[in-house]
Amino acid sequence: MFVASSRDVDLMPEHLVHFPKIKNYLAEVQEADQIKPNSKGNLVFVYAIENSEGWKPASGQVQIYHQSSKPLLPGTTILIKGAPQLIPTPTNPSMFDYSTYMERKGVYFTHFIGEKFSVLSTPQKASWSSTVIAWRQYLADKIGTYIENPHAVQISTALLLGQKNDMDTNLKDAYATAGAMHILAVSGLHVGIIYGFFFLIFKPSQKKGFKRVFYLSLIMVIIWFYAILTGLSPSVLRSATMFTFICFAQMKSRSPSIFNPLALSALVLLLYDPFLIYAVGFQLSYAALMGILLFQPLIRKLWHPEKKWLRYLWDITSVGLAAQLTTFPLAVYYFHIFPTYFILTNLLAIPAAFVIMSIGVPFLLFAAIPYLASILGWLMEMAIRLLNYGIFGLQALPFAKMDNLYLYLPEMILFWSFLFFLFHWIDGRKKYQLTAMIVLVFAFGIYRLYVGIERVSKDYLIIYNLKKGGVFDYLHKGQLFAMESEVDAAELKYSITPHRIKEMGMPVNRLAFSEETGNYKIALPGRRDVLLDKKTFLPVDLSGIELLFWKDGKWWRKEEFPLQGAISEGAIKITFNNKESPL
Structure with missing residues (x-):
């Protein structure tokens, strides 16, 4: 506090x-x-x-x-x-x-x-930050020198240096659809590979006394240099801090518990910046790691393939399933999509990321040696091209993603509570744990039914505030009717679609619309026509309706919101059943 x-x-x-x-x-x-x-x-x-x-x-x-x-x-x-x-x-x-x-x-x-x-x-x-930026730019230039394919350059820059700002939109969409964006965000996977790479080189577990402390300290320095080089995102901070505490623990114990460093890293980061708790990367990072640590061993026990290559594939699959279990609510809440073929994606992306990082780390170390950098650059480009080929192939599959999804906060809590009791039921097989899971499933269904009934009871029209064009949305008996005119596709995606997904539902039905002298005429299904003033977008006839105005994150009633000429600050909401709350 x-x-x-x-x-x-x-x-x-x-x-x-x-x-x-x-x-x-x-x-x-x-x-x-x-x-x-x-x-x-x-x-x-x-x-x-x-x-x-x-x-x-x-x-x-x-x-x-x-x-x-x-x-x-x-x-x-x-x-x-x-x-x-x-x-x-x-x-x-x-x-x-x-x-x-x-x-x-x-x-x-x-x-x-x-x-x-x-x-x-x-x-x-030069300050330390400008020095780091100069090093990052130097390495990015080396990547561009020794890798020819533009998409391969963008992926390697994202994977190795954490820089995704200049990534091609189509490439980013392909990775998002396939469910592989997590390998582009430098996180525990990448820091873990760095840790493992130098752990295998230095072998500190085989050393004793001062040598063991020295080599583990050197690994910590390398990890933090890499974290700073890639921009210190929340996921990198979490990973670097956690592996730092693991290194400290390994100075005294060869196999310390992972949960203590994980909890301590979260505490230290939140003491440093309490607002990290709101960062999506921070939330997804810890949720994914908790899922892997708790559920991956349980999922792995479900099948014991005899062949080594099948065991390897099953291990990767179990990691992906465990991570998706705990991150699913957050992914749906923030991004409204779910990759259908995430299991196939993980089977491709995780080994590929390991191979690319295993080549990429030596490439960064020896980028100044032309002959060696040329060989490593060519190998890395081939690996990335194969990865991209697979990602675009997964994106092209039918039903590659489920979109327009949304979970409310109570539903997220119910889902995680179910996972909590599921984990303990698998371990203890107690009757009350099974009962709790059944109750939670029913509670989830009842809440979802309540949301649906609430939506059916609402009857309102929204006029959105846009930079270009116009969009009117009308919710009537749980159905969405809309009029869209000359609206920019990006503005439709980011300014309107989130509200439709959360409050109004999809798909969209066409709303009848016409222009009259000085007014817009909207034919509302099941209601009389509504006339809106062309300049203010306010209804000409205010009888039987209630006006609400969007400002500072909430709806304001007309009497609370002083009108000054044309309303252009935010969206306008016209309710017809007087059941709307400004909250």
Whole structure:
């Protein structure tokens, strides 16, 4: 609680949120530029602002976007003209809340500065972060030099260096559909391979005393260097911290328990940053590892193949099944999809990742030796091409994924509770454990029935707030009717579809729509026509309806929401049965 309160900006009098009407501000660049379609993104830390009272010390971070031809390097001090803006909240319900996401990272402001800034100083001596970035770029350039296929370059950069920003959309979609995105996010699999690779080289378990401590310490240094090199994502932090504690435990014991380092790593990371608990990567990483540690041995016991290669395939399958058991609720909750052929994907992707990493680690170590780097680069490219061929093949299979899925928080809790009792029932075979599982299954079904009944009882129309085009959704007796006009496909996917999946259901039926003088006419199934003003999108006739407006993450009634001309800040909701709550 103390650690979390130290991040509370309300308790920081010098934070940017307490300074209105900023004219200029001084800031230090924190990262390397990230290339965007029309600009370059970067993060700066503000240490002084200028307002009507002059210059004052300040603190806080701003996500900036600039269009300078020269890159901004970490440690550079710049003077920025104008005032940063608070990151806007979502304008439609169930949209990804980018403002909250950035707040949990300590960033509340954004600013498109174009070329309206001046470089005051550049670092005379390279900082550790700029050195790491330079090393990462050097290795990325080496990958591009010795690997020709563009997709192979992107996969190797993601696998080895944790950089996925420039990945081709089709390639990313193929891996997401097949259920192989986890091998592209540097995590426990990759850190474990690094650990195992150097563990086999140094063989610290065969050493005693000082030599054992020295080699294990060297492995820890290598792991953390790799973690820093790949960007210190939550999954990498978890893995590096856990393997660090494993190394400490191995200094005294040859086979320490994995659960203690796992719990201790979570505690240390949350003490360092309490808001990591909200990171999807953090949640998926620990959920997957808990599933593997608890359920993989139980699944593995279900079959004992005699042939070695079958045992190997069954081990991989059991790992995939165990991880999917515990991560399934999170994957459905956040991403609304489930890969149908995840077992086949794991049989392909996990061995492939091991082979690529086993070639890739030596490639990174010997990238400066042209002849050796050329051989390793060619081998790595061939392995990645085979992997990509398999992934695209799995994506092309019929029913490769189940989409438009959603689980509510109570359903997730019921699912994990079922797994808890299932694990203990397999071990103890107690009657009360079996009874608890049956009760939980019925509770899950009843809750799902309750959600369905609630949906059928609702009767409302939503006009979404979009940058381009227009979309009207009407929910009536559990069926969704929609009108879509000139809407951008990406905006439809990220601004509208999440709410449809969560609250309205799929598929979508066509909603009759026409234009009259100064108004839009919508023919609602089972109801009278509704006329909406073209400028404000408000109903012309307010009788028998209730208006709600979306702002700051919730619906506001008309009397709570002051209308000022055209409504453009967020979505508008028109309810017809007066049962809607603004909560």
